Amino acid sequence: MDISVIKIGGNVIDHQENCSAFLKLFAHFPGVKILVHGGGVLASRLGSSLGIKPNMHNGRRITDKETLDVVTMVYAGLINKNLVAELQSYGQNAIGLTGADGNAITSIKRPIKEVDFGFVGDVTKVNTSLLETLLEQNIAPVFSAITHDNKGQLLNTNADTIASELATALATKHKVGLYFCFDKKGVLMDADKPESLVPLINEDIFKKLLEEKVIHSGMIPKLENALNALNKGVANVWMGLPENLLLAAKGEEAGTIIKPL
Amino acid sequence: MDISVIKIGGNVIDHQENCSAFLKLFAHFPGVKILVHGGGVLASRLGSSLGIKPNMHNGRRITDKETLDVVTMVYAGLINKNLVAELQSYGQNAIGLTGADGNAITSIKRPIKEVDFGFVGDVTKVNTSLLETLLEQNIAPVFSAITHDNKGQLLNTNADTIASELATALATKHKVGLYFCFDKKGVLMDADKPESLVPLINEDIFKKLLEEKVIHSGMIPKLENALNALNKGVANVWMGLPENLLLAAKGEEAGTIIKPL
Numbered sequence: 001m002d003i004s005v006i007k008i009g010g011n012v013i014d015h016q017e018n019c020s021a022f023l024k025l026f027a028h029f030p031g032v033k034i035l036v037h038g039g040g041v042l043a044s045r046l047g048s049s050l051g052i053k054p055n056m057h058n059g060r061r062i063t064d065k066e067t068l069d070v071v072t073m074v075y076a077g078l079i080n081k082n083l084v085a086e087l088q089s090y091g092q093n094a095i096g097l098t099g100a101d102g103n104a105i106t107s108i109k110r111p112i113k114e115v116d117f118g119f120v121g122d123v124t125k126v127n128t129s130l131l132e133t134l135l136e137q138n139i140a141p142v143f144s145a146i147t148h149d150n151k152g153q154l155l156n157t158n159a160d161t162i163a164s165e166l167a168t169a170l171a172t173k174h175k176v177g178l179y180f181c182f183d184k185k186g187v188l189m190d191a192d193k194p195e196s197l198v199p200l201i202n203e204d205i206f207k208k209l210l211e212e213k214v215i216h217s218g219m220i221p222k223l224e225n226a227l228n229a230l231n232k233g234v235a236n237v238w239m240g241l242p243e244n245l246l247l248a249a250k251g252e253e254a255g256t257i258i259k260p261l
Numbered sequence: 262m263d264i265s266v267i268k269i270g271g272n273v274i275d276h277q278e279n280c281s282a283f284l285k286l287f288a289h290f291p292g293v294k295i296l297v298h299g300g301g302v303l304a305s306r307l308g309s310s311l312g313i314k315p316n317m318h319n320g321r322r323i324t325d326k327e328t329l330d331v332v333t334m335v336y337a338g339l340i341n342k343n344l345v346a347e348l349q350s351y352g353q354n355a356i357g358l359t360g361a362d363g364n365a366i367t368s369i370k371r372p373i374k375e376v377d378f379g380f381v382g383d384v385t386k387v388n389t390s391l392l393e394t395l396l397e398q399n400i401a402p403v404f405s406a407i408t409h410d411n412k413g414q415l416l417n418t419n420a421d422t423i424a425s426e427l428a429t430a431l432a433t434k435h436k437v438g439l440y441f442c443f444d445k446k447g448v449l450m451d452a453d454k455p456e457s458l459v460p461l462i463n464e465d466i467f468k469k470l471l472e473e474k475v476i477h478s479g480m481i482p483k484l485e486n487a488l489n490a491l492n493k494g495v496a497n498v499w500m501g502l503p504e505n506l507l508l509a510a511k512g513e514e515a516g517t518i519i520k521p522l
Binding site: 046049050051069072073074075076077078080081082084085086088089093094095096097098100101102103129130133134137139146148150151152153154 | 307310311312330333334335336337338339341342343345346347349350354355356357358359361362363364390391394395398400407409411412413414415
């Protein structure tokens with residue numbers, strides 16, 4: 001099968017209009033596809049309504065038990081089920097999943113080194129058989145960023161990682177494209193200037209951009225993640241604005257394409 | 262297939278130990294099976310933490326937008342995903358669903374008559390094909406009591422009704438048993454006396470018990486529901502304590518069996 005794995009960030013789904021526009025595009029996206037979503041902003045809002053203070057360590061969130069419950073409610077419940085219901089209304093059959101469902105994605109609790117990140121999971125295995133069964137029936141799996149350790153424990157997992165792991169696992173048998181939708185036109189030389197878009201990145205260009213310190217902070221792990229997926233057999237990776245997703249599917253220039261050398 | 266549809270009430274899943282004991286029994290329950298769960302107590306607790314006051318009319322809950330969000334978070338998120346993760350730990354593959362997932366159960370918003378019950382759905386259709394695909398792979402669907410109208414709206418739906426509707430829809434092609442687990446030994450002549458158990462009920466016995474005013478309040482719709490399921494082809498209905506579930510599966514006397522005449 002030709003499979004597309006499409007990830008949207010919390011800032012897209014946080015705005016009802018943007019989210020609906022995206023979901024319509026997703027429904028019209030050609031071929032079989034998987035959606036992976038974040039949802040951090042809504043989770044933070046619910047957490048603060050419940051008086052749960054974000055537990056941070058050097059700018060990184062610690063997932064304590066209360067926070068895990070909040071993200072399970074918000075990601076796997078509120079956001080996931082509303083996304084699925086809206087996709088159904090556009091004629092796109094969909095099914096909301098966490099890694100626990102169908103034992104789709106197992107993980108281990110991140111080992112404690114300098115910091116105990118709490119109930120955070122690093123992916124150990126993706127079981128593709130259920131996903132293939134669903135995709136064959138043209139049912140789009142919609143993943144929230146929660147996995148499980150197969151011992152009864154849910155674990156909070158990075159949504160970008162989930163998208164990459166799904167893509168690489170499926171790439172062993174299928175042609176897989178990986179799409180990251182966020183609030184920038186793609187990888188930019190200057191974050192404030194959409195015209196500074198880098199349309200194509202490969203391993204060499206990435207190294208050059210790193211040396212020249214053109215890319216930094218959050219974009220570095222995203223690109224490393226993308227290059228890693230390519231090395232593991234994913235056909236292509238794309239990053240850009242959700243509204244340019246269909247152009248990207250047609251191979252038109254509308255974001256950053258990351259390709260093997 | 263021989264399919265069992267098993268419903269557990271919120272009072273079982275509200276106690277960690279009882280819930281774990283039940284899930285182990287469910288995992289060992291013979292054949293392919295579907296779990297349907299409630300969760301009202303936890304939802305009420307979260308609602309009150311968020312300052313959402315239960316909106317009641319003549320003792321019946323009105324599902325306003327805020328309440329719908331809370332039940333979606335608690336039923337479809339927190340409870341459902343933890344049940345699934347725990348079942349996985351007992352070697353029972355499972356997948357958490359609402360009616361929106363795979364378009365499994367559609368409903369219509371209850372028409373406004375004297376009361377507007379808000380976002381409450383009356384089931385219109387069960388799509389059995391995805392469920393059959395999952396059951397064939399020995400993946401147990403775990404349903405929270407939420408459906409959708411296929412127009413993008415999630416709807417709160419009675420969990421007993423969901424269990425009956427699933428059972429009757431599957432009964433057109435399969436042999437289906439329907440099991441209601443709650444905190445009584447079964448249907449009792451005197452609610453405080455377990456020894457007053459009525460071991461067998463059919464249409465005639467039900468009418469007699471009704472005339473004699475032995476059964477009343479919440480038990481009447483439960484039994485009407487059960488008899489209705491039998492009339493629509495469900496092979497047998499059982500009601501009793503979750504710990505007696507395996508005895509019931511073996512046909513031993515351990516609760517109330519509702520059978521056709």
